[in-house]
Amino acid sequence: MGYLSLVLHWHLPFVRHPEHPQFLEEDWFFEALSETYMPLLSVFERLQAEGVRYRITLSISPTLAEMFKDEFLQNRYLAYLDRMLELARLEVRRTTENPRANRLARMYLHRFQECRRAFKDRYRCNLLDALIRLERADLVDLITSTATHCFLPLFQVVPQVVKAQIEVAVQTHVGNFGSYPKGFWLPECGYYPGVEEYLKEKSLSYFFLETQGILFAEQRPRYGVYAPLYCPNMVAAFGRDPESAKSVWSSQDGYPGDPVYREFYRDIGYDLPMEYLKPFLPDGNVRVSTGIKYYAITGPGDQKRLYSPKAAEKKVVEHADHFVTARINQCRRLAARMDRPPLIVCPFDAELFGHWWFEGPQWLEIVLRRVAAEQDSISLTSPGQYLSQHPEQQVAQPCFSSWGNKGFAEVWLEGSNDWVYRHLHQQALRMSELVHRFPKEKGLRKRALNQAFREMLLAEASDWAFIMKTGTTVPYAVRRTREHIYNFTRIYDSLMTNRLQQEWFLEVEGRNNIFPKIDYRSCVS
Amino acid sequence: MTKERLQSISLEELEVLARKQGYELTGAADRAALTEFILENFKELEREEENNLAIRVEQSKYQGTERETTDHADAFPIEKRYNQTRVVFMVRDPNWAYAYWDLDNNLLEKLKKNADGDQLVLRVHDVELIDFTGSNANSSFDIPIQIDDTSWYIYLPNQNCSYILELGIISEDKYRCLARSNPIRTPRNSFSDNFPSADQGLTLNLLSGFDTFEGFGSSSGIPQRILAVPRE
Numbered sequence: 171m172g173y174l175s176l177v178l179h180w181h182l183p184f185v186r187h188p189e190h191p192q193f194l195e196e197d198w199f200f201e202a203l204s205e206t207y208m209p210l211l212s213v214f215e216r217l218q219a220e221g222v223r224y225r226i227t228l229s230i231s232p233t234l235a236e237m238f239k240d241e242f243l244q245n246r247y248l249a250y251l252d253r254m255l256e257l258a259r260l261e262v263r264r265t266t267e268n269p270r271a272n273r274l275a276r277m278y279l280h281r282f283q284e285c286r287r288a289f290k291d292r293y294r295c296n297l298l299d300a301l302i303r304l305e306r307a308d309l310v311d312l313i314t315s316t317a318t319h320c321f322l323p324l325f326q327v328v329p330q331v332v333k334a335q336i337e338v339a340v341q342t343h344v345g346n347f348g349s350y351p352k353g354f355w356l357p358e359c360g361y362y363p364g365v366e367e368y369l370k371e372k373s374l375s376y377f378f379l380e381t382q383g384i385l386f387a388e389q390r391p392r393y394g395v396y397a398p399l400y401c402p403n404m405v406a407a408f409g410r411d412p413e414s415a416k417s418v419w420s421s422q423d424g425y426p427g428d429p430v431y432r433e434f435y436r437d438i439g440y441d442l443p444m445e446y447l448k449p450f451l452p453d454g455n456v457r458v459s460t461g462i463k464y465y466a467i468t469g470p471g472d473q474k475r476l477y478s479p480k481a482a483e484k485k486v487v488e489h490a491d492h493f494v495t496a497r498i499n500q501c502r503r504l505a506a507r508m509d510r511p512p513l514i515v516c517p518f519d520a521e522l523f524g525h526w527w528f529e530g531p532q533w534l535e536i537v538l539r540r541v542a543a544e545q546d547s548i549s550l551t552s553p554g555q556y557l558s559q560h561p562e563q564q565v566a567q568p569c570f571s572s573w574g575n576k577g578f579a580e581v582w583l584e585g586s587n588d589w590v591y592r593h594l595h596q597q598a599l600r601m602s603e604l605v606h607r608f609p610k611e612k613g614l615r616k617r618a619l620n621q622a623f624r625e626m627l628l629a630e631a632s633d634w635a636f637i638m639k640t641g642t643t644v645p646y647a648v649r650r651t652r653e654h655i656y657n658f659t660r661i662y663d664s665l666m667t668n669r670l671q672q673e674w675f676l677e678v679e680g681r682n683n684i685f686p687k688i689d690y691r692s693c694v695s
Numbered sequence: 696m697t698k699e700r701l702q703s704i705s706l707e708e709l710e711v712l713a714r715k716q717g718y719e720l721t722g723a724a725d726r727a728a729l730t731e732f733i734l735e736n737f738k739e740l741e742r743e744e745e746n747n748l749a750i751r752v753e754q755s756k757y758q759g760t761e762r763e764t765t766d767h768a769d770a771f772p773i774e775k776r777y778n779q780t781r782v783v784f785m786v787r788d789p790n791w792a793y794a795y796w797d798l799d800n801n802l803l804e805k806l807k808k809n810a811d812g813d814q815l816v817l818r819v820h821d822v823e824l825i826d827f828t829g830s831n832a833n834s835s836f837d838i839p840i841q842i843d844d845t846s847w848y849i850y851l852p853n854q855n856c857s858y859i860l861e862l863g864i865i866s867e868d869k870y871r872c873l874a875r876s877n878p879i880r881t882p883r884n885s886f887s888d889n890f891p892s893a894d895q896g897l898t899l900n901l902l903s904g905f906d907t908f909e910g911f912g913s914s915s916g917i918p919q920r921i922l923a924v925p926r927e
Contacts, residue, residue, distance in 0.1 A: 182756065198756055327783055327877050362786075363880070386882070389889045434755060519752055526752045564891055570786065570882035578788035578882065588846060591785065592795045596777050633757070640754045649771070656771035 172501025173551040174541060175408070176534075177378060177517040179355050180207065181231035181319055183633040183650075184684050188242055189677075194452045195646055199237055200250045201461055203297075204285045206524040209531040211300050212288070217538055218309055224538045225550040227311045228301065228520075229355035232342040233318055233631070235298065236684045239346065244295040251286045254461065257450045258282050261438070261462060264446075270476050271464055277479065278462050302347055311552040314343040315355040317685070321582045321632035323362040323570060324591060328598035330695040331630065332368050337692045338627065340372045342685055352554045353377060357632050358582070359410070359517075359573040366405040376406040376553045378517050383571035384409030392564050396504050396512040398557070400565045407568045408553050411514045413500060417493060418518065425489040426527035429467050430481040433474055434526055436465040463528075486529045490536035498547045513556055586644075587635035593655045594630055600662050601626050602695040608665065609691070618670055619690040621679050622661040626693070628682060629654035657682070709733070776845075782817075782862040784876035789854040789884040795846035796862050796874065806842055806864070815840050818861040818870070819849060822878060827859055829872065837865075855883035 182202060187193035217224055237243050258279035265271040293300055304310035316322065317338035325331040336354070343351050353376040354369055361383050369377060376398065384395045384407060391399055395409030418424050437459040439447065448454045465474035466482075497514060504512035523530030541550055551559075574581035583591070604619060611619055629651055637647035657678050664670040709729045716736045718729065782796035794817060798806065806813060816839050820832035840847065851858055860876040 195757075202756065324785060326879075327785070382884075386884065386886060388887055389891055390887050392891045519756075521756050522752045526755045566891075570880075576788065579786070580788055580791075583785065583787045583793055588793055588795075591793075592777075592783075592797075592846075593773060595783060636753065637757050640757075642754060642757050652771040652773055655773045659773065 171505050171546070172511050172548050173513040173556060174497055174548055175227065175513060175515045175551055175553060175556065177227040177229065177515065178210070178520040178523070179229040179231070179315065179517060180234055180520040181315065181357075182234050182237065183319060183631045184233040184237065184628060186237070186240065186243060186681070188681060192452055194456065194458060195643065196243070196246060197250070197458065199243065200247050201459075202521055202525055203247055203289070204251070204282070204461065205528075206521050206531075207297060208285060208288055208293075209524045210520065210534070211297065213531050213535040213538070214304055214309065215300070217535065218304070218307060222539055222542050224309055224542060225311070225552050225555065226309070226538070227313060227353070227552050229313045229315050230301065230343075231315045231319055231355075232339045233684065235342065235346045238297045247289065248286070248295075251282055251289070253450055255279070255282045255286065257460060258462065274464050274477060275462070298346055305347065305349060311353070311554060312343070312347050312349065312351065313353040313355060314339045314351045316357055317342065318627045318631040319357045319633055320627075320630040321357055321360045321572070321579070321635070322365055323360045323572065323579050324583055325594075325598070325630070326362055326364075328595050329368075330602050330693050331598045332365060333371070334623075334693045335627065335630070336368050336372055336374075338685060338688060340374070341687065345687060359383070359571065360579070360632075361407075361568060361572070362570045363567050366401040366403055366407075370403050370405050374405065376408060376557065378515065379407050379409050379568055380571045380573040380577055381410050381412045382577050383407065383568045386569035386571075387566040389564070389566035391566060393508055393512070396508065396514065397510065397560070398513070398553070398563055399568060400563050402565060402567055404565075406553065406557055406563065408513075408515045410517055410573065414493070414497060414514060414516045417496065418522075425493075425533065426522070426530070427467065428485055428489070429469050430478065430485050431467050432463055432477045432482065432528040433465040433467045434463070434528070436463055436474055438462045438464070482529050483532070486532045487536060490533050490540060493537055494540040494544065494548070498544060501548050510560055513551070515553075581639055582632055582635045584639060587638040590635060590651055597626050597629065597655060597658050598693070600658075601690075601693045604662060604665060605691055605694050614670065614672075615665065616690075617679065618661050618665055618675060620688050621675070621682070622658050622665070623688055623690040623693055624682055624685060625654045625658040625661065628684065629658065654682075780862075780874045782860055782874045782876045784858070784860045784879045786879040786881055787848075789882050790851055792849050792851055792858070792879055792881070793846065794849060794860055794876065797845070798873070802873070803842075809866070810842065813864050813866040815842060816863050816865055817847060817849065818863050818872075819851070820859045820861070821853065821856060822859050823853070823856045827878070832859075851881055854881050854885075856881050
């Protein structure tokens with residue numbers, strides 16, 4: 171009767187600082203490994219082992235995939251886990267007087283132990299193979315996103331960037347996963363009319379859009395967002411379903427805000443005395459979140475109840491049932507008005523599951539089980555599978571859009587971050603100039619050109635503009651933007667004057683070592 | 696959503712809309728009260744939208760703490776300007792665009808010397824459906840700027856419309872273009888009037904979350920604002 175297509179976008183920016191013994195922002199990756207990426211993999215693997223059929227689309231951003239296989243970060247994660255294990259053991263001791271808190275401390279200790287065991291033994295420190303296995307079993311479709319999560323609508327004036335971001339992404343994906351991606355995740359669902367031309371050049375056959383990108387298409391969409399539109403060049407655009415999105419994403423009525431779920435913001439890193447936490451904090455004096463959180467959301471106000479995993483588990487089942495029932499009803503309602511089975515597309519940031527919404531992976535697991543049991547009413551599909559079964563669709567040009575606040579580009583272009591574009595665009599023009607001037611280089615000069623290209627891409631990450639806008643760790647985002655523009659410009663100048671300072675260059679090349687097989691000639695205007 | 700738009704729909708539709716948003720009807724419906732309730736509620740939704748969970752979840756990935764700010768300007772000096780005369784236009788939403796520009800050093804010096812008589816302007820041209828030659832715009836307007844300005848947000852009156860920007864100078868009532876931007880096209884913020892066929896379209900658009908839509912827009916009070924009119 172109807173289809174459900176779940177899409178999880180996995181992304182973190184490239185953060186790797188071997189020049190420091192420990193680096194706070196690397197924890198983003200470590201936390202996501204423990205809370206989101208490994209828990210999701212274990213959901214997928216458990217269902218597979220039990221023979222539950224499912225189909226889910228995972229967009230793995232190239233920066234994240236590169237970090238998965240980076241040995242330096244793998245080792246740092248193990249060291250991080252060791253610190254967390256020590257802290258969790260201390261917590262078990264500290265809470266002995268309070269049995270409920272103690273149970274939670276033991277839960278965290280157990281989770282960190284499981285993480286360490288799974289990461290080392292099961293995944294051999296590299297999650298890429300696990301993803302490949304799931305794709306080969308036809309349970310998962312792996313797609314890619316721009317090389318460094320570049321928000322493409324703001325790079326229309328430098329199409330060489332759009333092209334290069336897509337090309338490097340596809341190359342990296344093929345290198346990492348050994349398969350060619352069929353579809354593409356536009357970062358932040360950032361779309362402008364015409365970007366599909368670059369997708370088509372790389373044989374990418376579909377992408378995802380915010381709801382109004384479809385609804386406000388040049389021709390009114392016959393089936394709303396419940397069937398894809400083909401762009402005039404026949405690349406397919408799938409629109410986000412607002413009804414299901416609301417039940418998960420709404421800050422008021424969404425599932426993750428339920429009072430029994432674990433509170434994200436109350437972390438012992440902020441609650442316990444500095445003296446006690448000292449050995450576990452960066453520089454011994456900066457409070458950070460540790461991932462050990464004892465409270466439930468409870469309700470408004472600072473008075474929080476202790477978290478009860480049992481109560482949360484019950485609620486997760488309820489919410490998963492509610493979601494599946496609502497989707498079945500939605501399909502029924504839609505099917506009555508359509509001449510083809512409706513398709514409900516639900517894209518999410520993967521880090522919602524586990525990191526923000528602690529119970530999210532459990533919820534997803536139950537949803538996948540329930541849908542597998544309701545195959546007469548609803549079935550899971552991937553966009554690629556859907557298109558091969560229903561190749562005839564309406565053709566219409568979608569509308570400029572994103573899934574950021576208000577649906578356009580405002581999050582990434584406003585007072586706090588607009589200064590970056592002047593430099594990023596200039597850098598792109600200079601990169602193309604370098605390609606024209608040095609079309610066939612070898613040796614150190616080639617390496618310098620490739621590094622200039624890497625620095626350009628790293629500066630273009632939408633993460634930096636996003637952080638400047640939302641206000642957490644702004645100095646780091648500003649620093650990263652400036653650092654990559656500076657590195658790029660220094661290499662550009664030294665190539666133009668034929669004076670490359672080797673020692674500095676080798677240090678930069680060793681540190682910002684993403685995309686080892688990159689070819690600077692991909693950046694042609 | 697605007698008052699005018701609400702005034703144009705029937706009382707029954709207003710009632711359904713208000714009830715959907717949690718309005719409890721007692722006695723006969725009062726048009727003014729219903730309108731006020733819907734507008735209030737809409738503002739509420741807009742506030743929530745400002746802080747949507749997708750953004751908050753994404754924000755949570757970058758949790759950290761504000762450490763001492765080191766002076767990045769010293770560690771990574773970057774150029775402020777690029778010694779070229781150039782203007783770039785970027786579309787942000789259906790009604791706003793951003794422009795940044797630069798003047799080459801010679802020009803900048805000259806302008807500074809002549810600062811009294813000359814007025815720098817941004818000239819915005821509506822070039823919808825035309826091949827712009829420099830003088831055939833559908834309409835144009837000027838925004839005076841100062842010599843030290845380097846960027847500006849510009850309100851554009853028409854959605855789904857093409858614009859080009861010029862950086863120019865007016866001296867002794869004569870306009871001279873210094874640089875011309877790339878063209879941009881503002882997105883639409885409403886449904887297209889082009890239907891695939893007569894019998895289809897509207898109901899499924901309604902099902903596509905019309906009733907859960909929180910509305911999109913670049914600023915409040917845009918008359919084309921989508922209105923969640925239930926049709927039962």
